[in-house]
Amino acid sequence: MSNKVFIFDSTLRDGAQADGISFSVEDKVKVVKALDEIGVDYIEAGNPMSNPKDMEFFDRIAHLELSQARIVAFGSTRKSNISPQEDAGLKALEKAGTSTVAIFGKCWDFHVTDIIETSLEENLNMIRDSVAYLKSLGKEVIFDGEHFFDGFKNNSEYAMQCLAAAAEAGADCLVLCDTNGGTFPSEVHDITRKVVDTFSTAIGIHCHNDCGMAVANSQMAVEAGARHVQGTFIGYGERCGNANLSTIIPNLQLKRKMECIPEASIPRLTMIALTIAEISNISLNKREPYVGRCAFTHKGGMHVDAVNKTPQSFEHIDPEAVGNRRIFLTSEVAGRGAVISKIHKVSPELTKDSPETTRIIKRLKELEHAGYQFEAAESSFELIIRKELGKYRPLFELVSFKVIGEQPYREGLSATALIKIIVDGKEEITAAEGEGPVNALDKALRKALEVFYPEIAQVYLIDYKVRVLDGKSASASKVRVLIESTDGKDTWASVGVSRDIIEASWLALVDSVEYKLIKDIESKFKAYL
C-alpha cells in the first residue's frame, strides 16, 4: 500500500461552520494561498449553493494560479424524485467550475427516513445519479458518506450499499464521515478496515472532535488503510471542531514516515497555522500540539535541566522540525537562528554570539511578553534592531496630540485630531478630521510630516487590524494593532501594543512612517554608506 496520504483541508467550508468564524472573499483567497504554499492536496472552499459569497469566491479563485492544491466545491446528492439535471445544488456545483467536487450523501438509514424523509432505495438512487452526473461532466468526484460510522453501527448492510452506489457510479474516493464525532478509535479502525477490504476505490476519513479523539480516529483510519484525510488546518469546525491537520500531518509524516505534504513544508507548519489563525481572527490555542506557542515550553526545573542535557528526554520531536521553538519559562534561550537573519539586514558583521545579538533577543522577549508579535510586523522589528544597535535617530518629535470623538456628528467625520510635532527644531501644528479617532490621527500625523518630508504623501495604509489580547479587563483590555502600509512600490507592516487603542495605533503609525523615511534615506545614500 502506498505511503502517500492525500490531505484535504476544509477550513473554508466545515471550518466556517465554527462559532466566531466568518471569512470574507479576501480572507478566503489568503487562506487558499497559505494552504497551497504548504502543499495540501485539496482545498474545500465552500458550498456554491448555500451562500452567494461562496459563488463570488469561485469566480475569483478561477484565475488564481496554484502550485499544488486542487480547489473543491462542496454540495450534496440531488434532492429526491428529481433528475440530477434539474437539481439546483448540482447546477451550482457545475457553475462553480472546479475540476474536483465533493458531495455528501446519507449513509445512516435513520437520517434517510426521518430527516430527509425518503425511501432507502431512492437515497441509493440519489447517490448513484449524482455521482454519475458529475462524472459525466468530467469532474473528479469525492463522495462524503455522511454519518457513515453511526450508519454502519445501526445498519451495516445499508451503509455499505450507499458506498457501493457511489463507487459503482465512478466516485474517485469514498470518505467515511464521523459526522457527529461520537465514534471511538477502535471502532473507526475496525469499520475502516472492513471498507478498505471491500472496495478498490480510495478510502478517506473525516472526523469531528466531539469525544476529543478526532486526530486519533484519523490516525486509526490511516492505520486501517485510508489514504485521504479530511480536516481543517487548525481544527476549527462546528461544535468541538474537525480533525486538526496541523497535528495529523506531523504525526503521520514525522512518526510514521507517510507522505502528506512536501518534506520541505514540514518546518513551515507553525507559521502557516499562525497565518490561518490570524486571517480567522482567532488566537491559536497556545497548547496546540506541534504548532502551539507552549508545545515545547518547559517549566519544571527538573525537566528544564534534563532538556538542556538531552532534548529528547522531555520532547517527543525536535521543535524546529515543525518550525516551532523551545521555551524555558524561567531562563529563555530560544530563537537566535531566526533573529540573526534580520540583524544581518542592518549589521552583517554580527554573529549569533555577539553581545548585541543577546541584547536584541532580550529586548524582543520583553516586548513579546508585553503582547507584541513580530511575525507579521517586520518594519517594527527592524526599527527595534536599529534602536538597539544605535543605527536610529527619531525623525520627528511628538509634542502632543489630542483626539476628539463626539456624537452627534457629521457623516464620515466623527473625529478630529490636533497634533504638534518638531523636526530639526521647527514646530508644526495641524489638525485633521476623519472617520473615527485613529483615522483622524493618521491623517493629522501625515499632514504634519509632509511639511518636512514630502515623500510621506505617497504613503497610505492598506490594512489595519486590531486584536484584543486579554478579554479579562474588557474595555480596558490590552490591544495589538497591526497596520500594513504602502508607498506604491513596497509594502511593510508595523505593530503597536497598549491598553489604549489610540496609543497602540499611534505606535504602529509612527513605525510605519519612520520605516518609510529610513528606507528612502538608505536607497538614496547607499553609495555613501
Next chain:
Amino acid sequence: MSNKVFIFDSTLRDGAQADGISFSVEDKVKVVKALDEIGVDYIEAGNPMSNPKDMEFFDRIAHLELSQARIVAFGSTRKSNISPQEDAGLKALEKAGTSTVAIFGKCWDFHVTDIIETSLEENLNMIRDSVAYLKSLGKEVIFDGEHFFDGFKNNSEYAMQCLAAAAEAGADCLVLCDTNGGTFPSEVHDITRKVVDTFSTAIGIHCHNDCGMAVANSQMAVEAGARHVQGTFIGYGERCGNANLSTIIPNLQLKRKMECIPEASIPRLTMIALTIAEISNISLNKREPYVGRCAFTHKGGMHVDAVNKTPQSFEHIDPEAVGNRRIFLTSEVAGRGAVISKIHKVSPELTKDSPETTRIIKRLKELEHAGYQFEAAESSFELIIRKELGKYRPLFELVSFKVIGEQPYREGLSATALIKIIVDGKEEITAAEGEGPVNALDKALRKALEVFYPEIAQVYLIDYKVRVLDGKSASASKVRVLIESTDGKDTWASVGVSRDIIEASWLALVDSVEYKLIKDIESKFKAYL
C-alpha cells in the same frame, strides 16, 4: 474485569506545570472541594519536596472533610546510593501526612544512564526500596512509571523489570506514563495489554497531549485493561497538556458504561469544568468536548433544521446529560429554524411563516450585510426582534458625548469622556476617565445611567473584541465590536458595527445595558405580563 475506573486528577500538580497557571493555597483548597464534589477518587495535590507552598497546603488540607476523594502527595523514588530513610523527598512525603502517595521512577534505560546517571541495577533498587519504605509507613502507594512507553519501545525487558520491582515491593497501582506524549493509540493499547497480562497489580495510565491523542490513548489503555486513569480535569498541563478528564469521564461512563464518578455527578461536569477554569483564571476553551460552550452549537441551516426535528441527527449525546446546552447560532448560513427559537423567547405565538418572522429575517440580513454578526451576540439580536415587534422603548436618550484622547497622558488615564443623557425628561451630564476612549466612554455611560437605574452598578464587561471587517480603507475600516457583559448571575453579549471604533463600541454598550434593564423588568414583572 470490573467496570470501575479510578479517576486520578492531577490539576494541582501536573496541571500547575502549565504556562500561565499558578495556584495559591486558597485556590488549591477550592479545586479540591470542586473535585471532591464531583466524586473523583484521587486528587494529586502537589510535591511537598519541591514547593514550600505545597507543604503549607498539605497542613491545611489535613483538616478538610472530603466525601470521597483521597488526597495524594507526589514525589519520586529515592536518590541513588542513599537509604530511603535519608532521602529528603521521601521524608517530605511522609511529612505531608496523606494516606496515599504517588512516586515516579525511571523506566526508560536512557534516562537512567544519561539523565540521572546511575546504573540500571541501582535504579531498580531505588524503585524497590522507595515503594517498600512507603508501604512500611502504611501508605497506599501508586507507582508512576515515568516514560514507560518510550522505555518499553527502547528496552522492553528493562521497562518491565522496573514495574516488577515496584509490584514486588507492594505498590498498589502501576501507572504507565507517556511522559513525552509521543505514543500512538495502537501502541498504547498493545503495550498496556502486555502489562495487564503480566501483573496482577492494578494498572493505570497517564497520558500527555503532544500528539493530540491523550484522550484516545487513555481510552485505548482502558480497553486494554487499565482501571486507573490519570489526567487533569480540563486538560491543563505542561506543553500541550495532560489527558482531559472532563472528556474521558463522559466518554467512558456515557458511551462504555464504565463507572468513573457517581452517576448523579455526570450532569455537573460542565459546571465543575467552568469552576476549575475560573479558579485557574483561564477561560475554558469554547470548543472543549462535552463541557465547552460550543460543544452543542449548530450553525449550518440544514443541521439546525435536522436537530430541531431529531436532536440525535447531529448530536452524539444529549447536552443536558453533561449539564451543557444546545445553542443555535444565527448567521447567514442558518435558516429560519434558528431564528424562530429566538423569536419565541419574545413572542411565543409567532410561527416560521408569520409576516413578522419574514420582516425580522429581512432586517437580520440587512444588518449582516452591513457587517453585523449575531451568532455570538444574542442580546443585540433579541433587541432587534423587540424593535421589529414593537416590544421595545428606549430606556434613555443620548443628547451628546465627547471623548478625548491625548498624549502625553497620565498612566492608565489616557482618555476622558463627557456624556449627557435624558431619562424620563430628566437630564444627567457626567464625565469619566479611563484607559483609552472606549473604557472612558463605558465608565461615563454607566455612571450617568446609575442615577436612574441603580441596578446598572452590578453590570461589568468581561470581554471586548474588535474585528476589522475590510482592511481596504485601513484606519477608516469598518469595525465590529463584540462585548460580553455580566451582572454576576447571567452573562450576555452584544455587537456594534461602524467605521468609527468609538461608535461601534457605543452601539454594543447601549445594547448591553438595555438588555440588562429589560431582563430585570421582565423578571420583576413577569406575573403581570
